[in-house]
Amino acid sequence: SQTIHQWPATLVQPVGSPLSLECTVEGTSNPNLYWYRQAAGRGLQLLFYSVGIGQISSEVPQNLSASRPQDRQFILSSKKLLLSDSGFYLCAWSVFMNTEAFFGQGTRLTVV
Amino acid sequence: AQKVTQAQTEISVVEKEDVTLDCVYETRDTTYYLFWYKQPPSGELVFLIRRNSFDEQNEISGRYSWNFQKSTSSFNFTITASQVVDSAVYFCALSEARRSSASKIIFGSGTRLSIRP
Numbered sequence: 001s002q003t004i005h006q007w008p009a010t011l012v013q014p015v016g017s018p019l020s021l022e023c024t025v026e027g028t029s030n031p032n033l034y035w036y037r038q039a040a041g042r043g044l045q046l047l048f049y050s051v052g053i054g055q056i057s058s059e060v061p062q063n064l065s066a067s068r069p070q071d072r073q074f075i076l077s078s079k080k081l082l083l084s085d086s087g088f089y090l091c092a093w094s095v096f097m098n099t100e101a102f103f104g105q106g107t108r109l110t111v112v
Numbered sequence: 113a114q115k116v117t118q119a120q121t122e123i124s125v126v127e128k129e130d131v132t133l134d135c136v137y138e139t140r141d142t143t144y145y146l147f148w149y150k151q152p153p154s155g156e157l158v159f160l161i162r163r164n165s166f167d168e169q170n171e172i173s174g175r176y177s178w179n180f181q182k183s184t185s186s187f188n189f190t191i192t193a194s195q196v197v198d199s200a201v202y203f204c205a206l207s208e209a210r211r212s213s214a215s216k217i218i219f220g221s222g223t224r225l226s227i228r229p
Contacts, residue, residue, distance in 0.1 A: 043221035044157075044203065059216075088155060094217075098207040100147055101217055103157040 002027035006091045006104030013111055019064075019078040021107050023091030026072065031093040033074040034101060035066055038088040050074060051097065086111045114139050116206050116220035124226040125194055133189045133223045135204030141165075143209040146180065146187045147217065151201040163187065164209065191225075199227045 035047040046059045048066035092101040115138040148160040204220040
């Protein structure tokens with residue numbers, strides 16, 4: 001069966017520091033991969049999605065970037081974190097772009 | 113453009129009451145998918161159901177039921193005999209059924225459901 005791993009679970013980082021969140025999927029090939037952000041008490045905002053290795057699409061302009069160095073690995077990065085980058089980050093995968101996505105456990109990022 | 117509206121920000125009911133979470137959507141496509149997800153306090157989103165636009169049959173799964181009505185662009189979720197473990201944030205979502213990178217899942221803002229013992 002397919003599983004998705006996301007780490008770390010929580011992270012406290014100072015403003016201006018770099019960020020790297022990693023997500024890996026097991027048990028499937030060529031998944032569609034997503035990064036979502038959920039601000040406190042708010043809905044989900046799609047940040048990036050990827051349909052294949054090296055293929056990244058950005059939904060909103062921001063201080064973050066994403067990379068997909070391997071088929072089942074998706075990385076969210078920032079060179080310099082801002083206070084506004086705080087939030088709950090969720091990685092997800094799906095078979096097709098328009099079908100249900102399955103989510104990781106999330107990373108709660110606090111920028112101080 | 114796609115849009116999902118969950119007008120109920122928070123709902124609080126006493127255990128064993130029935131509760132309905134509303135979801136209204138907008139899309140220009142005739143073919144689309146609708147979803148419901150549950151986000152318990154742990155944070156992980158749990159997929160509950162997917163319906164396609166051609167299937168308006170209501171679905172029941174245990175205490176959960178879903179009412180899909182194209183005429184009103186609604187996809188409501190009812191929990192019967194609610195339990196404390198049902199306390200969570202529930203998200204409704206929509207995607208167009210084109211198999212292309214342009215078809216992404218769009219989420220509503222969520223409804224926080226609290227079940228009081």
